[in-house]
Amino acid sequence: MIIKENVKAQLQERNKNQGRLLVSCPDKPGIVSVLSTFLHNQGANIIESSQYTSNPENGIFFIRIEFRCENLIERAQEIEEAFEAIASVHEMDYRFAYGNQVKRSAIYVSKETHCLVELLWEWQTGDLNTDIVVVISNHEEARYMVESLGIPFYYIPANKDIREQVEAEQIELMKKYDVDLLILARYMQILTPNFVSHFENRIINIHHSFLPAFIGAGPYERAYDRGVKLIGATSHYVTNDLDEGPIIEQDVERVDHRDRVADLKKIGSLIERRVLTKAVKWHLEDRIIVKKNKTIVFH
Amino acid sequence: MIIKENVKAQLQERNKNQGRLLVSCPDKPGIVSVLSTFLHNQGANIIESSQYTSNPENGIFFIRIEFRCENLIERAQEIEEAFEAIASVHEMDYRFAYGNQVKRSAIYVSKETHCLVELLWEWQTGDLNTDIVVVISNHEEARYMVESLGIPFYYIPANKDIREQVEAEQIELMKKYDVDLLILARYMQILTPNFVSHFENRIINIHHSFLPAFIGAGPYERAYDRGVKLIGATSHYVTNDLDEGPIIEQDVERVDHRDRVADLKKIGSLIERRVLTKAVKWHLEDRIIVKKNKTIVFH
């Protein structure tokens, strides 16, 4: 357990006075002024701020503000209560996030472990701002590497005939471990609407194609058959429409006629691991706002 | 006419003793030996050679050989006749190409001229190994820039109601100008199977998406709606299946949530022009073999 607890403690200490405020509301003049004046009056200093307006005329205003504030842990409740009035006046959707509240992640994995390996490595080096509280798999391959880091590992066999029962068990585990984010690191099982409804915009999947090309199964085989010159991977939030959720990140690599399906899979695995890792990082840093079926990612 | 004739004369002189041989045949031991010995006996020196075998067991063997040979123009017929016997024994599909026989290209364009501008520019600087013999458009926008370079320009209004008549006229023009290659530089009109059948593997199109994503009309609008993080362009040979022909080249650029449809179009236009230009170059250098619905591109 030493590694796991050390990572968590270091992340908490490093970020303890750091907060984030994400807001969306109908655009109108003066919103930036209202928000920045509020934070200033609360003793918070804005260290990073990004905004976006969906349309110059009658659009939606979105902003992500990162701030520092002395004794933020103690001050948080007071700040949020004070903000309530402003949010109400300006019809704001908003959320605060605090550096000491390290998000709790569950990783779902199947036989192929390259994405899991990458996530664990980034996490061990302190570059993934999360506490990995549990790993769930329908195979045993990953057990040793997970448990040796002090992370609980659950082997839950899964197939479409026992889907509901499997998902019930998984939902229980998510509750038990109080999970904030579910990462499907090549989990390869389709989730039911019921399962998805428990975790809206909190399940990140990696699809092994450049969506919307090759939705569904066997994307590398179909990319090979089509003779594409680039292959890709897509990280997205999971919705009830298979591979149709809001896209967070995509990337591609060049291939050519000499690459067989196995080569595409190998090259693809390197794309998948970096695309998923980026998407997970941005989620953990509260850089993403979902708007209809698209994402706004504040880099 | 000065520019056009100068470009052609320079290309002919530069490449006059240069030849290419493209071969595909059932793979078996000794094919490279047969081909290289033949060329050596004909006094030709291999200066570049690339091969590919579709499968180690009972696959198809493909090779592109670039060679130099003194007095190649005079020798060509003799070489081809001698090769006939070898080709027959080994069941070879093959073609010879000669540097002095500069391929004759027709460019089809609509209102948007960025791809045409790029092709004309590459051609003027001697980097596009072709004689552009005619430009055809269903709009007048491009007339001035085309004619000022000494290239005939034909304005042929087109829409789906008059498609057959328009294509008949175009086919006549292709015959009149003895066209080897048709380049659809954002022509935006669907071609009938009859038209396509006249020019098998000799029509190159640029589609403004990363195929097979966003087949058909309005790809940038649909890319915007889907919220993709990369947009692309695809150059392919035209077949009777819309946007389903053999892919020659693809590329992408990064976009984000701030990019509106107009931004995607602008960024996309830069991708389109370079992807189409590469595909056309490779075709003109006989670097492409079409195999079923895929391309082998020997770089």
Place this chain on the structure above:
Amino acid sequence: MIIKENVKAQLQERNKNQGRLLVSCPDKPGIVSVLSTFLHNQGANIIESSQYTSNPENGIFFIRIEFRCENLIERAQEIEEAFEAIASVHEMDYRFAYGNQVKRSAIYVSKETHCLVELLWEWQTGDLNTDIVVVISNHEEARYMVESLGIPFYYIPANKDIREQVEAEQIELMKKYDVDLLILARYMQILTPNFVSHFENRIINIHHSFLPAFIGAGPYERAYDRGVKLIGATSHYVTNDLDEGPIIEQDVERVDHRDRVADLKKIGSLIERRVLTKAVKWHLEDRIIVKKNKTIVFH
């Protein structure tokens, strides 16, 4: 003259109520609040805002704000006068820019015209937010294409022996045409400190290497000799240290052992034109702040 005046008129009309404010000052809590409240009180609506702080402790605060304001042309002076007091209190360096004041650019070019061609093309399509008021060259190659667009062209032979006299003439022309930005589109002449001092952070050069590799002459030849696997181009502001000015943008392309110097130059020319064009666009949109010898580019 029709093209040139049309472009300018369209740019002015499109951006007439659009303003930008760039500020840098010692960081302290409340700066964003001060600025956004000021603009709100002036009736301006912030449509885009990016900030950066060089260091969380005692750093420098930088911000670029894009805003819209009714009747901005008439209001500008009043707004600037009101801002003076705020700027003074917070020790701000700042500048306002207005959409109707289209920046006046001069392009310097030598024999190779690919960067010039690209800039003229982007400008004609309305994608380069400037009035190209003059082109200066030490060769005649570009005269026809420049003058046919209604842009004055000056042929001024140049070499190191007559440098001072040439620069005196150029400085006069810059004054005559009231030039805001000098774009060295492969001009290939070294400028004296005297010349540079007239246009601090207003001369943008394209260097044909990935700086700081291959500073000085013959970068493609030296890249070839070194056997690099990527070649690049760098756009930067010109200072008195050759090729050492603040970098605005860089990009690269892959090459391999088969590419000779001429191939590197050809591939490089495609990099140069896009890197220079991006840098020029960002300057024209006031996206760049120079800080010591580095640039902050707000995308």
Place this chain on the structure above:
Amino acid sequence: MIIKENVKAQLQERNKNQGRLLVSCPDKPGIVSVLSTFLHNQGANIIESSQYTSNPENGIFFIRIEFRCENLIERAQEIEEAFEAIASVHEMDYRFAYGNQVKRSAIYVSKETHCLVELLWEWQTGDLNTDIVVVISNHEEARYMVESLGIPFYYIPANKDIREQVEAEQIELMKKYDVDLLILARYMQILTPNFVSHFENRIINIHHSFLPAFIGAGPYERAYDRGVKLIGATSHYVTNDLDEGPIIEQDVERVDHRDRVADLKKIGSLIERRVLTKAVKWHLEDRIIVKKNKTIVFH
């Protein structure tokens, strides 16, 4: 030891009838014919072949041929003896390589283990065609992960004062383990000419910059100070000129003004691991010929 021996056995079995022939010689007509006829007569089937000629006139001819041959292990000596006569006539430099002779690698590492982790991962999945016979480090950080895979680990403290003694010890180990390839996976110690002379073109280093920019120590710090917009990594063979050896592979990633030195190091570490891994793979597949101070890499 199970993992290590399994990897080796699988590689040997997979490649047992596979051979490679690399040749360089003065170019003249008929060389391809000679080589391909020879292999055909030996019962070998060419499955991949790439050639390159340094200059059309009086250049050097280079070729890499991959072939399959029944009972290659038993036939190897006979084939090589027969080839001797041909090589002599045509003044060929050449080498044969055999799939069953898995190359033996030593990895040198310091405190930072990201490149080592990547190499070990690729090796475990069977994607690195080598037997990793020993890991040497001047720190203890990597011991556990190395030994748990059954690979011997040697801790040899090193600094410039004891360089000769350290290198003598290392050379002994290289002999003991019969090492073919030395991989400096961020080893961070300068090697003496004596050490290098023992392993000509057999030491691969990863330098954490886009060479020739930022030769020597502290490249990320210097990249930060210079304000570059891309950072890179370079894999090269080690010679006696620091960071001046033949470049095998390079790559870059985009950075911006917000990235501090620590960010550059993090982004750079991802570039380093993939660039080093590619270079090592190509070496192990005999895809590289060193010619003066440059590499020919047959992809």
